Amino acid sequence: MAxxxxxxxxxxxxxxxxxxxxxxxxxxxxxxxILVAGKGAKGVADAAAKITGVRKVLLxxxxxxxxxxxxxxxxxxxxxxxxxxAVLTPATSQGKNFSPRIAAKLDVAQISEIVDVVDAxxxxxxxxAGNALETVQSSDAKKVITVRPTAFKAAADGxxxxxxxxxxxxxxxxxxxxxxxxxxxxxxELSGAKIVVSGGRAMGSAEEFQKVIEPLADKLGxxxxxxxxxxxxxxxxNDYQVGxxxxxxxxxxxxxxxxxxxxxxxxxxxxxxVIVAINKDADAPIFQVADFGLVADYKAAVPDLMxxxxxxxx
Amino acid sequence: xxxxxxxxxxxxYNVKARVKSxxxxxDLANVKMSMNPFCEIAVEEAVxxxxxxxxxxxxxxxxxxxxxxxxxxxxxxxxADRAILVQTSEDLEPLAIAKVLKAIIALENxxxxxxxxxxxxxxNNATGQMLAALLDxxxxxxxxxxxLAPGKATVTREVDGGLQTLAVDxxxxxxADLRLNEPRYASLPNIMKAKKKELxxxxxxxxxxxxxxxxxxxxxxxxxxxxxxxxxxxxxxLVANLKTAGVL
Ligand SMILES: Cc1cc2nc3c(=O)[nH]c(=O)nc-3n(C[C@H](O)[C@H](O)[C@H](O)COP(=O)(O)OP(=O)(O)OC[C@H]3O[C@@H](n4cnc5c(N)ncnc54)[C@H](O)[C@@H]3O)c2cc1C
Ligand SMILES: Nc1ncnc2c1ncn2[C@@H]1O[C@H](COP(=O)(O)O)[C@@H](O)[C@H]1O
Numbered sequence: 001m002a003x004x005x006x007x008x009x010x011x012x013x014x015x016x017x018x019x020x021x022x023x024x025x026x027x028x029x030x031x032x033x034i035l036v037a038g039k040g041a042k043g044v045a046d047a048a049a050k051i052t053g054v055r056k057v058l059l060x061x062x063x064x065x066x067x068x069x070x071x072x073x074x075x076x077x078x079x080x081x082x083x084x085x086a087v088l089t090p091a092t093s094q095g096k097n098f099s100p101r102i103a104a105k106l107d108v109a110q111i112s113e114i115v116d117v118v119d120a121x122x123x124x125x126x127x128x129a130g131n132a133l134e135t136v137q138s139s140d141a142k143k144v145i146t147v148r149p150t151a152f153k154a155a156a157d158g159x160x161x162x163x164x165x166x167x168x169x170x171x172x173x174x175x176x177x178x179x180x181x182x183x184x185x186x187x188x189e190l191s192g193a194k195i196v197v198s199g200g201r202a203m204g205s206a207e208e209f210q211k212v213i214e215p216l217a218d219k220l221g222x223x224x225x226x227x228x229x230x231x232x233x234x235x236x237x238n239d240y241q242v243g244x245x246x247x248x249x250x251x252x253x254x255x256x257x258x259x260x261x262x263x264x265x266x267x268x269x270x271x272x273x274v275i276v277a278i279n280k281d282a283d284a285p286i287f288q289v290a291d292f293g294l295v296a297d298y299k300a301a302v303p304d305l306m307x308x309x310x311x312x313x314x
Numbered sequence: 315x316x317x318x319x320x321x322x323x324x325x326x327y328n329v330k331a332r333v334k335s336x337x338x339x340x341d342l343a344n345v346k347m348s349m350n351p352f353c354e355i356a357v358e359e360a361v362x363x364x365x366x367x368x369x370x371x372x373x374x375x376x377x378x379x380x381x382x383x384x385x386x387x388x389x390x391x392x393x394a395d396r397a398i399l400v401q402t403s404e405d406l407e408p409l410a411i412a413k414v415l416k417a418i419i420a421l422e423n424x425x426x427x428x429x430x431x432x433x434x435x436x437x438n439n440a441t442g443q444m445l446a447a448l449l450d451x452x453x454x455x456x457x458x459x460x461x462l463a464p465g466k467a468t469v470t471r472e473v474d475g476g477l478q479t480l481a482v483d484x485x486x487x488x489x490a491d492l493r494l495n496e497p498r499y500a501s502l503p504n505i506m507k508a509k510k511k512e513l514x515x516x517x518x519x520x521x522x523x524x525x526x527x528x529x530x531x532x533x534x535x536x537x538x539x540x541x542x543x544x545x546x547x548x549x550x551x552l553v554a555n556l557k558t559a560g561v562l
Contacts, residue, residue, distance in 0.1 A: 101453070110409075175483075
C-alpha cells in the first residue's frame with residue numbers, strides 16, 4: 001500500500017504538522033511520499049525530503065497552487081491517486097478546504113481529523129466537540145483522511161528522499177484569487193507552540209488584550225490564543241481562535257485567562273499537558289479541566305504572575 | 315437570484331453529548347435538538363442578501379427524520395421562502411448528503427448554495443466541499459463576508475494566518491464561518507407566518523441516490539478524563555507548581 005501526504009506549508013517553510021501527518025501515514029504503510037503543492041516552494045520540498053521514512057517528494061508549482069485554491073489541489077491530486085491507496089492531509093483550514101473535494105471526486109468518504117490509526121482501514125476521530133471518540137472502519141478502496149496534528153508526534157529528520165517535479169494542473173476557470181491579508185506573527189505559531197496563553201471576553205478590548213495577554217506570552221515564549229468571544233469582539237484576529245471550530249492545540253502548558261470554558265473552547269485545548277485557568281468566577285467550567293486554578297481578577301493576577309515569573313528567573 | 319440553504323438538525327450546542335453505556339453511539343433520547351449553528355448563520359446570510367435585494371428566493375433543505383421539518387420551520391420563520399425535507403431515518407455520511415443535495419440542485423437550479431462549514435455533531439467539515447466537487451462548481455469555504463453580484467460572488471475567507479478573498483463565478487458553493495453574521499431570533503408573528511409557508515416532503519428513495527454508508531462505526535467511547543486539578547492561592551504558588559510539573 002502506498003500513501004501520499006500533502007504537505008502543510010506557506011511556500012517558504014514546511015509546517016511541523018507535516019511531520020506529524022507523516023507519523024500517522026507511517027502507521028498505514030511504509031511507502032510514504034510527500035506532495036508539496038505551492039509556488040516558489042522548492043525549499044519546502046527540500047525540507048520535506050529530510051523527513052525520515054519518506055520515499056520521495058513530489059513538487060508541483062503554479063500560481064493557484066501557491067494561493068491554495070481547492071480546485072487546483074483537487075485537479076492535481078485526483079489523477080495522482082491512481083498510484084496511491086490513501087492520502088493524508090493535516091487538518092488545518094487549508095487541508096479542510098481541499099481534502100473533501102478529493103474524496104468526493106474519488107467517490108469515497110473523507111475520514112475527518114483522525115487522532116489515531118488502529119489499522120490501515122480503521123481510525124479514531126473525535127465527534128461532538130471532542131465529547132466522544134468514534135472508531136470507524138472504512139470499506140472504501142482508497143482512503144482520504146485528514147489528520148489532527150496535535151495527536152501525533154513529529155517524524156524525525158534524517159532522511160534524504162529525492163525531489164521529483166511534476167506538472168501543475170491547468171488554472172481553474174471559475175475561481176479567482178483576489179487578495180490575502182495575513183497576520184504577521186512575531187511569536188511561535190499557535191498549533192505547534194509549547195506554551196499557549198489565551199485570553200477571553202473578560203479582556204473587554206483589543207488594547208487590554210494586547211496589554212495583558214501579549215507581555216505574558218512574550219515572557220513565556222508562548223503563542224497567543226483566544227476564545228471565540230474575544231475574536232468575535234475584535235480583541236484578537238480570527239486565526240487565534242482555539243476550539244471546536246478554530247485551532248486545536250495541545251501544548252505543554254495552556255493558560256486560559258478570563259475564559260469561561262465553554263464546550264466548544266474545551267474541544268480545542270483539553271488535550272494540553274498542563275492547564276492553568278485564571279478566572280474570577282470560582283464556578284467557571286474551565287476549572288473542571290484546569291490542573292491549576294487561580295480564582296482571581298486577572299487585573300491583579302496577571303501582574304502578580306509576571307512578577308512571580310521574574311522572581312523565578314523567567 | 316435563487317439561494318439554496320441546506321440545514322441540519324443536530325444536538326443543541328449548549329448540550330454536552332453523552333456516550334451510550336454500550337458504546338454504540340451518542341444518547342440523543344430526550345436531548346434538546348436545534349438547527350446546527352453554522353446553518354443558522356447560512357440562513358441568516360441568505361435572508362440578509364434577500365433583504366438587500368440581491369436575492370429573490372431562499373429555499374431551505376434538510377435531509378433527515380420527520381423532526382427535521384421543525385428545523386426547516388425555523389428557517390422559514392427567520393425568512394426562508396420555502397422548504398424541502400428529504401425524509402430518511404438513516405444517518406447519512408457527508409458524501410451521501412452531498413449526493414442528495416446534488417439531486418435537489420438538479421431540480422431547483424439555484425445560483426448559489428450557502429451552507430454551514432461544519433455540523434457540530436459529526437464535526438466533519440466536508441459536505442460543502444464535496445458538493446462543490448460533485449457539481450464541478452467553485453467553492454468558497456469558511457466565509458466571513460459575502461458579496462453577491464449577478465454571476466459572481468466575492469468571498470472573504472478565514473484561513474490559516476488571516477483572511478483570503480476569492481471571486482467565484484456562479485453557481486458556487488459558499489460555506490459559512492462564525493463571523494459571517496449574527497443570526498436573528500425568529501419573532502412570534504414570523505413563527506406563525508412560517509406555518510403557512512410551503513414545506514415539501516420527499517422520500518429519500520424518490521431521488522434514486524446511492525447513499526450506502528462507507529464507514530462502519532465500530533465504537534463510540536468517552537475520551538480519557540483529565541485528573542482532578544487543584545486551586546492555588548497566589549501567583550507565586552502557581553509558578554512553584556508549574557516548576558514542579560516541569561512545564562516552566
Ligand atoms: C457553533 C459554535 C462554535 C463555537 N466555536 C468556538 C470555538 O472554536 N472556540 C471558542 O472559544 N468558542 C467557541 N464557541 C463559543 C463558546 O460557546 C463560548 O461562547 C465562548 O467560548 C465564550 O468565550 P469566553 O469564555 O471568552 O467568554 P465568556 O463565556 O463570556 O467568559 C468570560 C469569562 O471571563 C471571566 N471574567 C470576567 N471578568 C474577569 C476578570 N476581571 N478576571 C478574571 N476573569 C474574569 C468570567 O467569569 C467568565 O468566566 C462556539 C459557539 C458555537 C455556537
Ligand atoms: N442532513 C443534512 N441536511 C441538510 N444539510 C446538511 C446535512 N448534513 C450536513 N448538511 C450541510 O453541510 C454542512 C456541513 O456539514 P458536515 O460536512 O457534516 O460538517 C452543514 O452545516 C449543512 O449546511
